[in-house]
Amino acid sequence: NAGVTQTPKFQVLKTGQSMTLQCAQDMNHEYMSWYRQDPGMGLRLIHYSVGAGITDQGEVPNGYNVSRSTTEDFPLRLLSAAPSQTSVYFCASRSGAGGEKLFFGSGTQLSVL
């Protein structure tokens, strides 16, 4: 049972480069989200989706794009990477029911030079 799968695990980018962080879940969860974790800042919500075709902004959406074409996948795109986007990124999903817990991926460590 794979759960939430994130790729890649590590990535180094140069300023201005673009890339996509992949996230896939096999639990048929309607809700998916992206967080970034920075020292002293906790987990901050970037974008989230309540179902295919529906996305919304979280606390820190600037510099990131998302789309949700399928229930399983929720990629996070950095169009022009900046050093401030150096962080650990986590994807999470849960079923649509209230009170259901979030399941997290193992994270992507991104460094922007």
Place this chain on the structure above:
Amino acid sequence: DQQVKQNSPSLSVQEGRISILNCDYTNSMFDYFLWYKKYPAEGPTFLISISSIKDKNEDGRFTVFLNKSAKHLSLHIVPSQPGDSAVYFCYGQGGSEKLVFGKGMKLTVNP
């Protein structure tokens, strides 16, 4: 506007003693509260939750208390073990799909 706050960034306790982690919230629409535990280089994992209709939920060594009038919840770990050393996050659900976490508290349990 951070709706969930963990005001203490760290806590250090001796093995066998009680650890108490606190979380304050501002949103009265929350109907569930969840605690997560995170080890370095791993994703957060679910620990325990509580519905807003309850004031206590217990699971083994872990107990979460909810005080709705004070908008405060706490996680008690008794007895604390070195393997409990991790960062703990809380968040609230309800009224919005925007699931916002507190900043986390680093717990260190010393042998």
